[in-house]
Amino acid sequence: MSSSNAQVLRVLLGASTAAGMLCAAPAFASEPEAVATADPVQETQATSTLETVDVDGRRVRREPASPRFTSDVVDTPRAVTVIPKQIIEQTGATSLQDLLRTSPGITFGAGEGGQPLADRPFIRGQASANNVFLDGIRDTGGQQREVFALEQVEVIKGPDSVYSGRGSGGGAINLSTKSPRLERFTTVSLGGGTDGYLRGTVDWNAPLSDTAALRINLMAAEGDVPGRDAVDYDKWGVLVSTGIGLGTDTSLTASYYHLTSNQMPDYGIPLFTKIGVRTTDSGILDVPYDSFYGLTARDYLVGETDAFTLDFRKRLSDAITIRNVSRYSESLNDYVVTNPGDGGNTTSAPPGVALVNGVYWMKRGLKSRWNPTKTLSNVTDIFGTADWGGVTHSYDLGLELSRERNNNASWTVTTLSGSACPAPLTGFDCTPLYDPNPSDPWTGTIVKGVVSTNLAETTGLYAFDSIAIGERWIVNLGVRYDDYSVEGTDVTGTVAAPVATSRNGQWDFVNYQLGVVYKPSRNASIYASWSTSSTPPTIAAGDQNAGNGQGTGNLVNVLLEPEDTTSYEIGGKLSLFRQQLLLSAAAFRLTRENAQVQISTGVYAQVGEVEVQGVELGVSGNVTPRWQVFGGYTYMDSELVRGAFNGINTGDPLANTPEHAFSLFSTYTITDRFSAGGGVYYVSKSFGGNQGGAGGGANRIYAPEYTRVDLFASYDLNDRASLQLNVQNAGDEAYIIRTNGVHHADVAPARSATLALNLRF
Numbered sequence: 078m079s080s081s082n083a084q085v086l087r088v089l090l091g092a093s094t095a096a097g098m099l100c101a102a103p104a105f106a107s108e109p110e111a112v113a114t115a116d117p118v119q120e121t122q123a124t125s126t127l128e129t130v131d132v133d134g135r136r137v138r139r140e141p142a143s144p145r146f147t148s149d150v151v152d153t154p155r156a157v158t159v160i161p162k163q164i165i166e167q168t169g170a171t172s173l174q175d176l177l178r179t180s181p182g183i184t185f186g187a188g189e190g191g192q193p194l195a196d197r198p199f200i201r202g203q204a205s206a207n208n209v210f211l212d213g214i215r216d217t218g219g220q221q222r223e224v225f226a227l228e229q230v231e232v233i234k235g236p237d238s239v240y241s242g243r244g245s246g247g248g249a250i251n252l253s254t255k256s257p258r259l260e261r262f263t264t265v266s267l268g269g270g271t272d273g274y275l276r277g278t279v280d281w282n283a284p285l286s287d288t289a290a291l292r293i294n295l296m297a298a299e300g301d302v303p304g305r306d307a308v309d310y311d312k313w314g315v316l317v318s319t320g321i322g323l324g325t326d327t328s329l330t331a332s333y334y335h336l337t338s339n340q341m342p343d344y345g346i347p348l349f350t351k352i353g354v355r356t357t358d359s360g361i362l363d364v365p366y367d368s369f370y371g372l373t374a375r376d377y378l379v380g381e382t383d384a385f386t387l388d389f390r391k392r393l394s395d396a397i398t399i400r401n402v403s404r405y406s407e408s409l410n411d412y413v414v415t416n417p418g419d420g421g422n423t424t425s426a427p428p429g430v431a432l433v434n435g436v437y438w439m440k441r442g443l444k445s446r447w448n449p450t451k452t453l454s455n456v457t458d459i460f461g462t463a464d465w466g467g468v469t470h471s472y473d474l475g476l477e478l479s480r481e482r483n484n485n486a487s488w489t490v491t492t493l494s495g496s497a498c499p500a501p502l503t504g505f506d507c508t509p510l511y512d513p514n515p516s517d518p519w520t521g522t523i524v525k526g527v528v529s530t531n532l533a534e535t536t537g538l539y540a541f542d543s544i545a546i547g548e549r550w551i552v553n554l555g556v557r558y559d560d561y562s563v564e565g566t567d568v569t570g571t572v573a574a575p576v577a578t579s580r581n582g583q584w585d586f587v588n589y590q591l592g593v594v595y596k597p598s599r600n601a602s603i604y605a606s607w608s609t610s611s612t613p614p615t616i617a618a619g620d621q622n623a624g625n626g627q628g629t630g631n632l633v634n635v636l637l638e639p640e641d642t643t644s645y646e647i648g649g650k651l652s653l654f655r656q657q658l659l660l661s662a663a664a665f666r667l668t669r670e671n672a673q674v675q676i677s678t679g680v681y682a683q684v685g686e687v688e689v690q691g692v693e694l695g696v697s698g699n700v701t702p703r704w705q706v707f708g709g710y711t712y713m714d715s716e717l718v719r720g721a722f723n724g725i726n727t728g729d730p731l732a733n734t735p736e737h738a739f740s741l742f743s744t745y746t747i748t749d750r751f752s753a754g755g756g757v758y759y760v761s762k763s764f765g766g767n768q769g770g771a772g773g774g775a776n777r778i779y780a781p782e783y784t785r786v787d788l789f790a791s792y793d794l795n796d797r798a799s800l801q802l803n804v805q806n807a808g809d810e811a812y813i814i815r816t817n818g819v820h821h822a823d824v825a826p827a828r829s830a831t832l833a834l835n836l837r838f
Contacts, residue, residue, distance in 0.1 A: 139697075141231045142253045143213045144400060144460040145240050147471040147543040147553070151650045154553050154592025154604035156234035156663045156693055164707050165224050167789055168742060168756065169803035169831060171276065171298065173198075173209075173222040173230075177250070178758055180232050181738035182693055182711035187345070187765070187817040194342055194378055194412050194446075195219035201234060201667055202689040202715045202734035203247025203642070210241065210251040212386065214402060217481050218450030219410030221380050223336055225278050225296035226316035228253045234693065235644040235665060236610030238588035239555035242477065242537045246610040246642025246669050256330060257290035257320040258282055263838055268801075270831030273309070274300035288328075289321045302343065303806075304827025306369040307515040310340035326392040334384045341371060342378035342414035344444075345823040348778055348816070351417070351430050352437055352510070359762075359813070360778040361822045364511050366811050370417040370441060372506070374519040375490070378412040396463035403455045409448070413488055413523060416442035417513075417821055430510060433499045437510035440502050442820075445488035447525055454479040469545040477537035486528040495519040527575045531565035533615070541590075548596070553606070555590035563615045582636050586611040600652035610642040612669075638683060642669045648693075658698035658706075666690040686718040687731055696741075705754075708741035729777070732818060735763040744789060755788040755807070765818025780822065783812035801833045 139159040140150055150157050158180050170176040173196050177183045186197035186204060197206045209216045216222075224230075231251040233240060241249050261283055268276045276298040284290045299311035318332035347362050347370070349355045356363040384406035392398045419429055419442030429440045460473040496517035498507035508514055539557035546552065564581040592606035614637040648663030672685030695709035715731040730736070737759070744754030761782045788804040809828035816822035 139229055141233075141251065142229075143231075143240075143251065144398075144458045144473045145213075145475065145539070145541055145555075147460070147473055147541045148551060148594075151600065151652050151659065152543070152551055152594055152596070152602050154551075154594050154602075154606040154648075155590075155608065155646055156648065156661065156665070156695070158232040158234075158695060158709075159697070160230040160232070160707075162228055163705075164742065165227060165230070167744060167754075167791075167801075168787070169789070169801075169805065169833075170224050172224065173250075173252075176224055176230060177232070179707060179740050179742055179756070181709050181740045182234065182713065183232065184733045184735065184738075184760075184763065185815055186733050187815045187821065187823050194221075194414060195380075195410050196222055198250060199733040200232070200245075200247035200250075201665070201691075202687070202713060202731040203245040203667075203669065204733075205245045205247045205249065208237070208241060208244045208247070208249040210249060211384065211404075212254055212388070212402065213251060214386075214404050214454045214456055215241070215452075215479065216252070217406070217452045218382075218408030218483070219380075219446075219448050220382055220408050221338055222252070223296065223312065223314055223338075225314060226254050226294045226334060228255045234663075235646060235667065236588070236608045236642045238559070238586075238610040239539060239541070239557045239590040239608065242535060242557065242559045243561055243613055243639075244610045245612055246640070246644075246667065254316060254332070254334070255280065255292060255294055255318070256332075257292040257318050257323065259284050259288070259290055259323055263836075265836040266833050268831050268833035270300075271829045272301040272303045274298075274829065274831050276300075276831075276833075285319075288323050288325055289319070290323055291317075291319045293317050302826050303829040304367055304811075305343060305824065306367050307371065307373050308341045308343045308369060310338065312336065312338040312340075328390050330386075330388040332384075332386045332388075334382065334386075336380070336382045338378075338380040340378050341373060342376055342412050343369065343371065343823070344414055344416050345813075345816075345821045346370075347417040347439070347510070347821055348819075350819075351439065352432075359781050361780075361813060361816065362510075366824045367827075368511070368513055369515045370439070370508065370513045371415040371515055372441065372495075372517060372519050373515050374517075375521070375523075376413050376415055378414065379409065380411070381407075381409040383407045394461070396461040397459065398461050400458045400460070401455070402457075404452070406450075406452045406454075408450045411447050413443065413445045413490060416444050419820060429502075431499065431502050438499055438502060438507050439510040439513070440498055440504075441506040441508065443490055443506075445490065445523075447486045447488065447528075448483065450481065450483050452479065452481045471543040471545075473539075473541045475537075475539045477535065477539070479533075479535045481533045481535075483531040483533075484528050485531070487526045489524045489526050490521060491524075492519065492521040495521070525572075527568040527570060527572055529566060529568045531563065533561070533563045536560040551594040551596070551602075553590065553592035553594065555608075556587065558585070558587050559611070560585045561613055563613070582613075582615060584611075584613050584639055586639055600656060601650065603649045605647045606645075608644050608646075610644075612640040612642065614639065638671055640669055640671045640685075642667065644668075654699065654701075658696070658700060661693075661695040661709075663693045664691070665693070684719055687716065688718055689713055689715040689731065689734065703746040704743070705745075706741065706743045708739070708743075708756075710737075710739045712737055730764055732764055733815065735761045735782075737761040742787075742789075744791075750793040751791070753790045755786060755804075758785045758787075759783070763815070765816035765822070778816055778818040778822070780813040780816050783810055783825075785810050785812070785825075797836060797838050799835045801835055802830070803833075804828070804830045 139161045184199045234248040236246045237249045238244050264280045266278045279295040282292040294316040297313040302308040314336040316334045320330040322328035346364050349360050386404045389401045455478045458475045462471045492505045495505040537559045541555045544552040562583040567578045568575050570576040588609045590608040594602050594604045596602050644667040646665040651660045667689045669687045671683045691713040693711045697707050715734040717729050720726050739759040742756035744752050746752045762779045765778045786807045788807045790802045793799045806828045812825050813822045814825040
């Protein structure tokens with residue numbers, strides 16, 4: 078355990094001890110009766126409901142926090158999923174990837190390309206790492222995100238540039254953080270489990286006056302990844318937020334968020350292309366799934382995030398509220414990782430692997446990155462509801478300003494001694510392919526290489542209006558104009574003799590959303606919508622800003638145009654059981670055009686095109702007061718319509734886009750004290766890359782289909798304490814969670830079990 082984690086866990090243990098003493102003590106006779114409020118104590122004890130409680134004791138639905146959503150979810154003409162805090166807690170999720178498993182249609186790409194070893198979500202087949210937001214502001218940089226400070230997560234499906242500006246076209250993910258409240262409460266959770274799992278969290282909130290409050294969230298955790306030799310982690314985080322003027326027409330909330338994560342990076346297991354012989358139909362090499370090819374003496378992954386946020390709100394009337402949010406953030410993605418089988422250095426093919434005396438030997442490849450990102454953003458919204466022209470308008474007008482600076486460098490790693498390689502491989506860092514040893518000796522140096530820089534600036538203007546025409550019709554309009562510019566310097570060579578090349582570009586684009594909603598009843602809607610999105614060429618596969626917005630081949634010095642994404646969607650939503658259960662269904666067709674592809678040798682054009690069409694079903698809420706359900710099903714038919722000139726992948730499904738995905742997490746309150754349930758998750762096979770040779774065509778690589786089952790149980794010891802058991806991957810399903818189709822496949826964690834003591838007072 079790191080010293081920082083040990084210190085934080087000691088604090089958490091002290092808090093839990095104090096809480097336990099309070100829980101054991103009898104209540105004073107003069108203690109006032111509890112009032113139904115949005116107190117997390119009440120929300121936690123009501124484990125069977127996905128709703129929260131307002132100050133009048135009424136159940137209310139979870140809704141997106143952004144004023145850009147000018148209608149409730151049931152009246153928003155597009156697929157929107159709100160994952161509430163109860164699901165975050167009950168599933169035992171500790172990362173964004175864990176949590177988004179509950180929302181079908183979202184996958185994660187393997188570490189490679191624009192965002193290696195960071196969150197790389199794909200929504201409706203489109204890379205969306207650049208479309209993750211924190212409280213409505215783009216959360217930039219390569220990050221591995223935690224969930225301890227989240228109130229809910231909102232997933233918007235389909236082209237969303239009207240909401241978020243530049244984007245990949247698949248959708249966006251907004252993380253809503255916990256904010257101070259005017260109630261006094263503390264919740265503490267201490268958990269332990271298999272594979273060295275330890276985790277502690279504290280959520281403490283205290284009123285400072287009738288209109289001011291302070292809230293502090295702490296987290297520390299460590300453990301091993303189940304089923305993966307030598308892959309471990311430790312992390313700690315804090316969110317401190319304070320607010321004044323809460324519950325009044327004028328409020329100001331200030332917050333600071335920090336997360337530090339240290340772990341052994343894992344590039345999974347190699348593909349058959351490393352030995353040139355297909356050993357499985359999927360193309361994933363038939364090595365044991367617990368094989369780990371990294372070097373524990375050399376490899377590392379450090380992630381750090383700091384964010385300062387000011388949120389000011391002024392309500393002038395029902396028709397006008399002003400909100401201004403400012404944020405300064407810094408993040409760091411820093412690693413040295415083994416890429417299995419890409420070590421090269423051999424006289425035979427394939428490079429990096431040799432058969433010696435009947436044993437395959439592999440020379441460890443290496444990837445590295447030092448990528449700090451600094452972002453300054455300001456977003457202003459003016460919103461409200463008013464009657465104009467005889468109809469009701471719910472509107473939002475906004476201005477977004479942002480400035481993002483990325484630095485990128487690789488580490489120069491020199492091996493001085495270690496595991497020697499047999500001929501024809503030379504040097505060090507070799508290991509048997511079918512029996513790797515992560516504890517092989519290693520000594521050497523790690524020195525930072527040349528640093529490339531990139532500065533991106535955005536000015537965005539947007540307007541939304543939901544127009545209620547009578548009691549049956551709502552017209553939803555949205556438009557956004559963006560001015561987006563990038564200037565950067567790509568540096569190659571050595572630190573002693575760097576070679577710098579300047580890259581820059583500027584784009585302006587307009588995107589739209591048009592939706593029509595028909596309401597056959599108050600709690601039901603049928604809708605049709607059209608929306609667009611723009612992806613500037615500096616956003617590599619939708620992952621992050623890059624300095625190069627210019628073409629290659631015959632397009633050298635030609636500024637490329639943004640890719641254009643268009644989506645048509647029809648659907649319906651129905652709220653049942655006094656608005657406690659939300660059902661949704663949508664059919665969509667998404668087209669991305671204007672991508673740069675090679676149309677002949679040395680000749681390029683922006684004619685690339687992909688299509689994704691499908692159906693999405695969703696369910697969220699309570700069937701009965703005791704029975705909770707959350708999940709859905711997505712069918713996606715994806716196709717690379719036009720790609721590279723050799724056409725090897727034309728007609729293929731898109732990478733990281735399974736045809737079928739199903740998830741259902743459900744719990745049932747069996748007695749007043751005992752609840753049980755779990756989750757079932759199915760994903761059909763998905764390809765790892767739309768590339769020729771190793772990644773596509775006759776040699777395509779795919780992750781096979783899998784079904785995973787998780788279990789949940791909770792028992793209330795008393796009104797203030799409960800035990801929660803989570804068994805992840807209860808069937809110990811051995812499966813591949815993703816593959817990049819060229820280098821490696823990532824193995825999913827094996828079975829694990831955790832037991833947490835949850836205290837609330």
